[in-house]
Amino acid sequence: MLYQPLEAAYYDFEIARDPARCIQCRVCERQCSYGAHVFDEALGEVRSLSAKCVGCHRCEAFCPTGAIRIQRHESDFRDNALWSPQYLKNIYKQGSTGGVLLTGMGNSQPYPVYWDHMLLDASQVTNPSIDPLREPMELRTFLGCKPDALQFDEGGRLITRLTPQIPIAYPILFSGMSYGSINLRVHQGLARAAKELGILYNTGEGGLHASLWDYGANTIVQVASGRFGVHAGYLKVARAIEIKVGQGAKPGIGGHLPGEKVSAQISVTRMIPEGTDALSPAPHHDIYSIEDLRQLIYALKEASDYQVPVSVKIAAVHNSAAIASGMVRAGADIIVLDGFRGGTGAAPTMIRDNVGIPIELALAAVDERLRQEGIRNQVSVLAAGGIRCSADVVKAIALGADACYIATAALISLGCTVCQRCYTGKCPWGIATNDPYLSKRINPEIAAERLTNLVRAWGHEIAEMMGGMGINAIESLRGNREKLRGVGLNEIELDTLGIKAAGK
Numbered sequence: 001m002l003y004q005p006l007e008a009a010y011y012d013f014e015i016a017r018d019p020a021r022c023i024q025c026r027v028c029e030r031q032c033s034y035g036a037h038v039f040d041e042a043l044g045e046v047r048s049l050s051a052k053c054v055g056c057h058r059c060e061a062f063c064p065t066g067a068i069r070i071q072r073h074e075s076d077f078r079d080n081a082l083w084s085p086q087y088l089k090n091i092y093k094q095g096s097t098g099g100v101l102l103t104g105m106g107n108s109q110p111y112p113v114y115w116d117h118m119l120l121d122a123s124q125v126t127n128p129s130i131d132p133l134r135e136p137m138e139l140r141t142f143l144g145c146k147p148d149a150l151q152f153d154e155g156g157r158l159i160t161r162l163t164p165q166i167p168i169a170y171p172i173l174f175s176g177m178s179y180g181s182i183n184l185r186v187h188q189g190l191a192r193a194a195k196e197l198g199i200l201y202n203t204g205e206g207g208l209h210a211s212l213w214d215y216g217a218n219t220i221v222q223v224a225s226g227r228f229g230v231h232a233g234y235l236k237v238a239r240a241i242e243i244k245v246g247q248g249a250k251p252g253i254g255g256h257l258p259g260e261k262v263s264a265q266i267s268v269t270r271m272i273p274e275g276t277d278a279l280s281p282a283p284h285h286d287i288y289s290i291e292d293l294r295q296l297i298y299a300l301k302e303a304s305d306y307q308v309p310v311s312v313k314i315a316a317v318h319n320s321a322a323i324a325s326g327m328v329r330a331g332a333d334i335i336v337l338d339g340f341r342g343g344t345g346a347a348p349t350m351i352r353d354n355v356g357i358p359i360e361l362a363l364a365a366v367d368e369r370l371r372q373e374g375i376r377n378q379v380s381v382l383a384a385g386g387i388r389c390s391a392d393v394v395k396a397i398a399l400g401a402d403a404c405y406i407a408t409a410a411l412i413s414l415g416c417t418v419c420q421r422c423y424t425g426k427c428p429w430g431i432a433t434n435d436p437y438l439s440k441r442i443n444p445e446i447a448a449e450r451l452t453n454l455v456r457a458w459g460h461e462i463a464e465m466m467g468g469m470g471i472n473a474i475e476s477l478r479g480n481r482e483k484l485r486g487v488g489l490n491e492i493e494l495d496t497l498g499i500k501a502a503g504k
C-alpha cells in the first residue's frame with residue numbers, strides 16, 4: 001500500500017494557471033525556490049505542484065502574461081471553533097516528523113492590534129495646526145542619556161559633561177537582522193540607506209562584514225549571548241553598541257543559524273568554523289542579575305573608550321517596566337523594547353505565537369514607570385515589533401518612545417511577502433537566503449533606494465500628522481499622551497496605555 005503523509009494532502013495554497021495565457025516560458029520554474037513549478041519534458045509544458053507553494057507570489061509577480069494566480073486551497077475542514085485547520089495541520093506535521101514547528105517573521109495570531117484602537121487628536125482653533133509645507137518641522141532627535149540639568153559658565157559656555165549622543169534625522173532606525181539570517185546584499189542596502197537618511201541600522205547578532213566598516217558612523221553593533229563577531233575593532237567602529245538580552249519573536253529563546261547557512265564569509269565574520277551551527281544560548285552566561293548587566297555595560301563602554309552609547313534590548317514581557325528601571329540604573333543609555341509581533345528569521349511557532357506581550361502595552365508601562373521614578377531623561381527608549389506605518393511611529397512616540405525600529409516593514413519594501421518561511425534559507429525574493437543564485441535577486445543599490453524612499457515617505461507623513469496636532473518638533477510629541485484617544489478599549493486597557501477614551 002502506497003502511503004502518503006497526511007500533511008501532504010492538506011496544503012494552504014493553490015496555483016491556478018490559465019492555459020490560454022501560459023506561453024511555457026518557464027519563468028515561474030526559474031523563479032520558484034521551492035520547486036512548485038516543474039517542466040514536464042514528455043508533455044512539453046509546465047506543471048504546478050500546489051502542495052509545495054508557500055504563497056510568496058513571486059511566480060505571479062514575474063509571469064509575463066499574467067497566467068498565474070495564487071489563491072487559497074478551496075478544500076477545507078469541518079468548522080470547529082476549537083480545532084481550527086491550523087492546529088490540525090500542525091499535529092499532522094508533528095505526527096510525521098516528531099520535530100519542533102518552526103516559523104519566520106512575526107506573530108500572525110488575531111490578538112488585538114492596539115495601534116488600530118488609538119486615534120490622534122488634531123488641532124482646531126485654540127491650538128492651531130501647523131503647515132509642514134510652509135513652516136519648519138523638526139524630525140531630528142537625539143539618542144542617549146540626558147543630564148538632569150545643564151550648567152553654563154559666566155560666558156554662556158556649557159560646562160555640564162554630556163554623555164555620547166546620537167542625532168538621527170528621522171525617528172526611525174533599521175532593527176537588528178543578522179548577517180546569515182539575511183544576506184550581505186541586504187545589509188549593504190540597509191547600510192547605504194542609513195547613511196543617506198542620517199539614521200542608523202543594526203547589524204543583529206551576526207557581526208559586521210569587513211566591507212561595511214566604512215558605514216560605522218551609521219551602525220549599531222549587537223552583542224548577543226553567542227558573542228558572534230564581537231571584538232575590539234567591532235565595538236570601536238560602531239556608533240552605538242546594543243546588548244541583546246531578548247527579542248520579541250522569541251522571548252527567553254536563543255538564536256540558531258543552521259550550519260548549512262554558515263558559508264566561508266559568514267564563518268569569518270561570526271568567527272566560527274564554516275558549516276557549523278551558530279547557536280546563541282538562551283541567557284547570557286555572564287548575566288544573571290542587574291549587577292551582572294551593569295558589569296557588561298561598563299565593560300563595553302570601557303572597550304569603546306566611552307565614546308558611544310550602550311543600548312540594552314529586551315523582549316516585551318509582563319514585568320518590562322521593572323526590568324527597564326533596573327537597566328537604567330545599571331547604566332544603559334538606550335532601552336529597546338521588542339513586542340511580540342517582532343520578526344525573526346527562525347523561531348519555534350508555539351513560542352512566537354504565545355509568549356510576550358504587545359509593544360504598545362509594554363511601552364506605555366515602561367515610560368510611566370521611568371517618569372514616576374524621575375529617571376526618564378537618563379535613557380532613550382526605542383520601540384520595536386510590528387511597526388507597520390508612519391502612524392504607528394507617531395503613536396509609539398506619543399506613548400513614550402524616542403524613536404522606532406523597523407525590520408519587517410523594511411524587508412517588505414524590498415519585495416518580502418511575509419510568507420514566513422525565512423528559516424528554510426530558500427527565500428524566493430533573495431532576502432532571507434545565502435544561496436548565491438537567490439541572493440543575486442537583491443541589488444544593493446536598488447535596495448538602498450527603496451529603503452530610503454520608504455523612510456522619507458514616512459517622514460513626510462509624520463510631519464503632516466505632527467502639523468495637524470499643532471506640534472513642530474518630535475521632542476514635543478514624546479510621551480504626549482494627550483494627543484491620543486482610545487476607541488473600542490476597556491477601562492483596564494485605557495488605564496494601562498495611559499490614554500483617554502475618544503470623546504473625552
